[in-house]
Amino acid sequence: MKRARPRWGTWSLALAIGVALGLVALFLIPVVAGTATPQAVEPPPAPPVVSPASPTALPPLxxxxxxxxxxxxxxxxxxxxxxxxxxxxxxxxxxxxxxxxxxxxxxxxxxxxxxxxxxxxxxxxxxxxxxEDHRFTTKVLLKDPQTLVLVGGGDVLLGSGKDSTAVSGRAGLETLAAEAAKEIHKARADGRLGPEMSLELDDSLFTGPGLNPAWDESLVTTNNIAVVAPLALYGARADAGPKAPRVKDPAMSAATSFAKSLRTALGNGSDAPRLSADIARGQAGDGATELASVSSATLGEQIRFMLEVSDNYVAETLGRLTTVAQGNxxxxxxxxxxxxxxxxxxxxxxxxxxxxxxxxxxxxxxxxxxxxxxxxxxxxxxxxxxxxxxxxxxxxxxxxxxxxxxxxxxxxxxxxxxxxxxxxxxxxxxxxxxxxxxxxxxxxxxxxxxxxxxxxxxxxxxxxxxxxxxxxxx
Structure with a gap:
């Protein structure tokens, strides 16, 4: 049953005035693109909760x-x-x-x-x-003495390199691999890890088909969407380019990139742990130990990215993450x-x-x-x-x-x-x-x-x- 609209009480006038003053900050944000010259306009006094804004050509609310x-x-x-x-x-x-x-x-x-x-x-x-301050975490866990698990936590804007200041690529797999390698060497020295390791991919946070049957097939071939998974590089794209093609298996593509970085971070010395070439899908289980993690840009930053470029992959991910947070x-x-x-x-x-x-x-x-x-x-x-x-x-x-x-x-x-x-x-x-x-x-x-x-x-x-x-x- 749908909830009825709330009745606005006597506070509505105060709210309306507050909204108008609050929107002053929004519509006084300077526009940096283009060449239009702003006209000087005296900015209205800002309430204590609103930071002063620079004058632009916009009239005050x-x-x-x-x-x-x-x-x-x-x-x-x-x-x-x-x-x-x-x-x-x-x-x-x-x-x-x-x-x-x-x-x-x-x-x-x-x-x-x-x-x-x-x-x-x-x-x-x-x-x-x-x-809006929520961040999504990608982890590397030690499942047993021979098995590492890369666990997707909802960040589909992972980068293949080191941590970035950009929203897409904020959490870098090179950074995750470097941190994991340090812990792997410690575990190897302590006898908790053998000389041979395998990597599993845990993308079980999302369930059901990765492609919605309501989508026309052409949406996939035109790079509008790809199989939706709880971890991906650059919104399931092949590289950081905004128009780069989407990959067929975004989660596995991310796992493959991580494995490559991890092999480099582990080194090639005679006593360095060796990572097998094959990556299987699996789940970490309750007894796994966390070795390393990286966190995404905040939800607010990801939403701005999604709305500005109209990113379908991020939007579909956020729908699934919302229902998961509700226990569904x-x-x-x-x-x-x-x-x-x-x-x-x-x-x-x-x-x-x-x-x-x-x-x-x-x-x-x-x-x-x-x-x-x-x-x-x-x-x-x-x-x-x-x-x-x-x-x-x-x-x-x-x-x-x-x-x-x-x-x-x-x-x-x-x-x-x-x-x-x-x-x-x-x-x-x-x-x-x-x-x-x-x-x-x-x-x-x-x-x-x-x-x-x-x-x-x-x-x-x-x-x-x-x-x-x-x-x-x-």
Whole structure:
């Protein structure tokens, strides 16, 4: 049974003012990409909990700014969103963040295919369950005098080298191998380890099929996804390149890279322990001894990475890790159910929500624009700072991630923050912007076409976001 939306009490006005002041910090973040010159604007006084921000061309938010009039807003948005061909379906929802009022709806409560806008719900669920400071640990255990076990703990952004400052590659397998080699030499000297060793791979944290049957096979061949495992290098890619091909067996690929580094770290002296060439899958068991471990970037950093580049592999991993943290099996079905249930439990409008994955790759997902806009409103007004940080993690118009080359006009660049979504016949745009009057709005736009085009009518969705940003709407 879905939880009813909470009733906002007398504290709502104070919360609205606090939200507006809090969002000042978000929308005053300087944009470093591009060449636009900021105009000097006197920054508003920041409350003690908000660090002062440098002035930019953005107007300050005003908690007393007038809310857009629905008639004016509706007329203009209807005109923009009606420009697509008649056989395409367009739906939209715009929510005033300070009040929670839906100020525009075009079949906003009707569920559609969200594409990667769905990742917003995954980010909220994972953050709420795990916490933004959570890190995932990859371990090497000594199972018996002849057997080492590499145990995946959910870090799919491992690097093949030494520890890195980047999110992808933060925990390096060379570092793990070097630390493990030191302990192996100690164990060898103490007689706890023989001269010959074998390596096992424990990727049992996730269960069930690694590929969701709801995914079209072409998604694998086009490198959008790979078999989902609880450890992988660079999001299951062959190397650190952002467009590098995905590997067929991400966990085994990581284990092979670790074994290579471990052989180097052990040395080739006559008394050095020798590691066999074969790697088998197995489980460490309860009596194994930990030799070494490395930890990932924080969940908050990984979510920013996921949202900015729209990484499907990280999104699918986070769904499984969320349900595992709740004590459930780590398969794709429980992952989707965990995100769907958490969305409802948090009081986000979710009457028509039906999820079959946590990345948005499946065209069987059903999410309404109202749910997505309400999710962003919920996060922005949450009592938990970790959820409020979601607004900072979205791509920035004309500057970062999948919005780096979109909404780059002076009126929108650096102001609109939004998650893009792209599938064949489906395009979505879900984010937050600030109107000309200083009013923060959450929005979600979707279009579903029937012409076999990838991400149709992105320009139409960008035009709608541009209008919202420049809107006086009175």
């Amino acid at each position: 005003d908690p007393e700014a007038p809310q857009p009039e629905t008639g004016v807003l509706g007329t203009r948005l209807d005109g923009i969103l009606s420009s697509v061909e008649p056989d395409s379906t367009v739906s939209a929802s715009v929510i005033d963040i300070a009040t929670g009022n839906e100020v525009y709806s075009r079949s906003g409560a009707q569920a559609g295919i969200p594409a990667s806008s769905l990742k917003i719900l995954t980010a909220i669920a994972a953050t709420d369950v795990l916490g 099996p780590g398969d794709y079905l429980h992952g989707a159910q965990a995100v769907q249930q958490k969305t409802a439990d948090l009081g986000i409008r979710s009457e028509s929500l039906e999820l079959v994955d946590t990345s948005g790759l499946a065209d069987g997902n059903r999410v309404s624009p109202q749910t997505l806009a309400d999710a962003l409103k919920f996060a922005a007004t949450s009592n938990h700072a970790a959820l409020r940080d979601l607004s900072y993690q979205l791509p920035v118009a004309g500057a970062t991630g999948t919005l780096g080359a979109r909404l780059n006009a002076a009126d929108t660049r650096g102001i609109v923050r939004a998650k893009t979504g792209s599938l064949v016949d489906v395009s979505s745009l879900t984010g937050i912007t600030v109107t000309r009057d200083g009013r923060a709005l959450a929005f979600s736009f979707m279009v579903h076409s029937h012409h076999g085009e990838l991400a149709p009518h992105k320009d139409t969705l960008d035009a709608a976001a541009t209008y919202l940003t420049g809107c006086g709407c009175r």
